Amino acid sequence: MAVKFFGQFLVENNLVTREALLKAIDLQEQKNLKFGEMAISTGYVTKEEIERAHNLQLSRDMKLGDLLVELGILTLNQLNDIITRQQNTHLYIGEALVQVGALSSEQLQAHLDAFKKDQARFVSDRIELPAGIADGLVWEMTADLTYKMITRVLGLPFRAGKCQAVTTVDSNFMMAALDLVGDVEARFILSVSEGIQKEIAKAILREKSVDTEPVEVLEDTVMEFVNVVCGNVAAKASQMGKVMNINPPVALHPPATGLQIPSGCIALCFPIHVGENDKMELVLFIRQ
Amino acid sequence: MKKVLVVDDSLSVARQLEKIIADSGDFTSVGHAKNGAEAIKMNHTENPDIICMDMNMPGMDGLTALRSLVVLDKDVKVVMVTSLGGVGDKFTEALKLGAKNVISKPFEAENVLQILREL
Known part of the structure; x- marks a missing residue:
């Protein structure tokens, strides 16, 4: 897979x-x-x-x-x-x-x-990024592979929204973040609502219900999904001639005001529409 | 029945692997280490036949632990389980250091068991 x-x-x-x-x-x-x-x-x-x-x-x-x-x-x-x-x-x-x-x-x-x-x-379809993003093909591939993994690993139906450069990142129930380091560098962030966190947990743990699972296990499943996506992104990047290593993922609990963009980075937000009551986004803080 | 030690910082991956091992009928899990240093300690105390180990862990990572394990215990068979399996350099490095195989994440139960049975 x-x-x-x-x-x-x-x-x-x-x-x-x-x-x-x-x-x-x-x-x-x-x-x-x-x-x-x-x-x-x-x-x-x-x-x-x-x-x-x-x-x-x-x-x-x-x-x-x-x-x-x-x-x-x-x-x-x-x-x-x-x-x-x-x-x-x-x-x-x-x-x-x-x-x-x-x-x-x-x-x-x-x-x-x-x-x-x-x-x-895993062959990439074209995703449109805002103009002027360095190494755009790598980040297009990153978003595309994330979409493919949402389908193949999570089995979640969704519609990909238009990618936009943003100055702040909206808050959400939780986020899992992983730093991609090497020839190209970015922080990969998956932002999920409570309902999506449970859907990810069900898929990763292969359980029909996760209602009795402790918080740390639920959060761990989102981090593990991010780890799997980013490992595969690193593999694709190496096929594109770019060395990319991954650090262990971390869980983030953003304040209601959202996440600030670190200096020296451009933030791209890829909305992932999964239903009216849930919110899911891929965010990349790309080091320039 | 062969004894398997699972090494992964992720609780969910450790749980998946331990379930696959428990349901197999051929293998039994001797526990779960969360990083490379714990793996080296548990290899000494639990004496597993096989170690299924993640590469990317906080603290001592999987490849560093693999270097030590193959020196400390010539009998133990180590299989790396990693999302980085598709990165050719990482795959090659693991084999050169003495890993018997590399399982890429996401994995299927049948694939994991096939590789463990071939060891």
């Missing part, structure tokens, strides 16, 4: 062994040159220049290639050439599994087709 990468799909379905996958990953690590290694192999930079840039990276939040351009060591054309060479020579996990003898080429194609079919339900 989750977003997966191809190697995981193969192991989970007993199509390759864990040992064969590790062997193929070792081969990938030998063959796929890192950016610095590829840059040296082209002759554009020296080992000493890469070491100098790596040391500077300790105090500069920049990718190695961008830093080398800023330092005047690489031109933009050379940077693009190195990236293209990396892409053109990349050994993918499927090809690596063929090379280590774990799969035939025919099996690889058949398994790739099955994998694409399995993951088709």
Whole structure:
């Protein structure tokens, strides 16, 4: 039911062994040159220049290639050439599994087709964000995957409202928040009314009634749902070339005046219409 | 019957996993640890055959605990249960550190039991 990468799909379905996958990953690590290694192999930079840039990276939040351009060591054309060479020579996990003898080429194609079919339900539809949001595709994917998980994990019928940039976030019965950190950063917040909290608890605990459950269990189910959504968002982000880690989720009990937006962030609100008496929203505090 | 220790900071996930284990007929739960440090302690006191452990926990996380567990107890089999299973780097790191498999959240009972039975 989750977003997966191809190697995981193969192991989970007993199509390759864990040992064969590790062997193929070792081969990938030998063959796929890192950016610095590829840059040296082209002759554009020296080992000493890469070491100098790596040391500077300790105090500069920049990718190695961008830093080398800023330092005047690489031109933009050379940077693009190195990236293209990396892409053109990349050994993918499927090809690596063929090379280590774990799969035939025919099996690889058949398994790739099955994998694409399995993951088709997580292919993103277009969601419109307000203009000027950096890394908009990542946040569109985040909202889209949240909607898909509401359908698939919670089984809740809903209608997605128009996304808007907001200056405060309306209060609600409770919120579960999780910090996404890495190449792109945001606080993911799911705001729910009491009725929706119970619906989430029923789905996560697989119980028909949760009326006797303690508050901490009910809140934990909302946090766990957020954890599952964000883990899958991180997996999708990695497929888009963005490293994203997740911190453990927390429960928030906002005051009646709502939540203030932290400085340095833009807040996007995605209303999730679930019925007249209930309120549900996805809010992203995106660090700019 | 094989003994299973569940390690997850989420009460609801621990409850789901313990129910799957209890209903299986093949496995029995020896308890629930809320973070990696508790898992290491309970592995010593409860001596489980299998540990089902979350990656993303406050305090000592799952991968840090996995590093210690595979050194301290060569017999215990650790399966990571995580929402980050689809992140290739995390999946690979878990296997390289000695995890026997990785179960992605959200999971189905049959999938969990199939993986535990294969250990």
